[in-house]
Amino acid sequence: MGAARRIGEQEERFGPLALARYLKDDGRALLLYRHIGGQRP
């Protein structure tokens, strides 16, 4: 498991969500979504 480093400097926007992409130490992708409101498909 372990740490993860951020990919890209800015969060992406998807509908009401913001998305941050990370790469874990073992090379697997990790995505974190958080609610920011609004609905842009």
Place this chain on the structure above:
Amino acid sequence: MSELRFNELRGEQVVYAIHRQDRTFLPQRESCPLCPTRPGGPPTEIPFPAYEIAVFENRFPAFEAPHGAAEVVVYTDDHDASFGSLPPQRAEDLMWVWRHRYRELGARQDVAYVFIFENRGVEVGVTLHHPHGQIYGYPFLPPVPKLELAADQRLGRCAPCALLARELADGRRVLFENDSVVVYIPYAARWAYEAHVVMRQHRPSLSECQPHELRHLAAALQALVRGYDALFQRPFPYVMAMHQAPTASAARAAAARIPAGHGHLHVEFYPPLRTAEKLKYLAGSEQGAGTFISDTLPEESAQKLREAIQRGA
């Protein structure tokens, strides 16, 4: 890396993912790999002290690039929550996450079918209790979506559209409705409390849904699973399976004879309980002959589950 072997007698692929034999199995809650990584605590899959919704590539994948995908979708950082107990806004956000994953995985050349699902309860083989689901990106069109394609051809139109019209006209098995979604136990349900959550409009996938339809879908799914929990006053095990349009490339779709517009977003639930304590097992007739023998009538189950949904609201 998994190996695919074609089973000639069944006419289907079998996936050998032998590395999954050693996957994490029902850990103590202090060692849950889906919890946030708390200061001073053990490392987990999500190295942050808090999160809302997390998606990561499965550490023990059944499929992986360039031959498909396997992802874990964690609904919340609250270990003791469930899909049904999520705040409505979080459940709606989850629909958007699923939509995002459907689009992103579906755009890959090595993914022919994006399958979003949740296994809930040890009765259906859950190995982690933290609320989560999974997504498989199959590198081929699996048998069940193929059967739905055949149903469209047999009925001469979209099968879920036709069946939804039949269920609404009959009404006895309808469990829940809102402006965008209908929930019912199908006429020929295989499981005692099998339920289908179906979009009223023909939407091939989450991708074509309007924002309000995603909100209504989340509400319908939560109403159903809360009703399940209210039915026998216990956490109700189920397999949740979301069926959407295949995402195969145009060439693959043509080879598989998938017509444009095929697919109708719906979510099927297969709960193994037939009473509060008794499980339905897939035994001789189900496994050896492929014919389900049911101990209950869908109309009677629907009445009980409809009342439970009202209690669970």
